[in-house]
Ligand code: NAD
């Protein structure tokens with residue numbers, strides 16, 4: 001099988017390419033990525049010479065290149081996006097451009113060539129939940145609250161519309177917050193670890209009582225694999241982690257413990273505009289239909305993640321200034 005991966009030089013896409021080459025060594029992968037600040041060829045340096053892997057630098061919004069690559073593939077796995085909420089607060093336009101218009105261009109290419117299309121999306125399309133009450137399911141109405149989640153919601157709607165209108169064979173996964181190796185140091189867990197290594201503080205937005213449903217990126221990759229190989233066309237599957245309502249402050253305390261540091265390294269900063277309070281995913285459907293469940297416990301794999309950042313400073317060091325530049329503008 002030949003897979004066209006978009007955004008494969010980013011965090012989840014590069015983990016997925018590593019995962020797929022290991023678990024499906026007979027398959028071929030083409031990675032289409034324009035290499036924004038978040039796209040990093042270093043994530044894939046170890047597979048660059050693999051005969052089953054090809055990198056193409058290009059934009060998903062470029063209809064010509066999208067059409068050519070989609071035509072040559074059996075399946076499109078669409079990761080490419082602008083993915084960071086704090087950037088969406090500062091510059092929402094590029095989120096509309098990439099996440100909505102970019103997905104539309106790829107869908108058009110998939111329609112012209114009648115190719116299977118798998119769309120990677122987020123639980124944030126459902127908005128947010130009150131503390132300690134409720135979970136998102138596949139039936140939860142869409143209610144996005146940021147330019148990031150609104151643009152992802154729009155892209156999900158387009159994907160479903162192409163299935164209904166044109167019969168395009170699509171599947172969608174909406175997952176919770178991922179963590180693990182190769183995550184840009186702009187995101188919460190990777191920012192905390194790299195700040196602490198640098199002798200800086202952990203920056204906690206608002207009261208810190210915001211809850212995320214942490215999913216190890218390898219568990220996410222396995223869920224996508226199952227949906228690609230056994231998922232039902234036209235269906236959406238929610239993918240979540242095994243942390244039960246751990247708030248940001250608690251995650252910060254875990255990391256301080258793992259790094260043998262004290263609480264005085266926690267600094268409360270200005271809250272994010274429109275900050276979503278809580279996400280929690282009910283992953284019963286993918287469990288019942290495809291037998292998936294998360295296997296990476298948060299305590300063990302948070303430790304592994306801390307170790308990975310400690311051992312791979314040469315990977316994240318060139319990205320750190322770029323990450324902190326956003327926070328200089330937001331005051332966080
Ligand atoms: P990322 O920001 O690390 O990587 C995005 C990649 O897309 C980069 O390599 C970038 O260069 C590429 N890209 C951006 N615009 C492009 C364009 N116009 N053409 C081609 N390539 C382009 O993102 P990530 O964290 O790996 O997220 C991947 C996907 O998973 C996204 O669709 C995101 O919405 C979704 N998602 C992420 C999380 C998470 O916790 N990181 C959670 C839920 C869903």
Ligand code: TYD
Nearest residue numbers: 085177186187188189191203204205210248
């Ligand atoms: P983030 O990793 O940006 O993911 P998302 O916005 O998609 O959930 O943030 C995760 C949570 O951590 C969110 O509640 C915002 C918070 N946060 C901080 O408190 N401090 C930080 O330095 C960052 C980057 C995030």
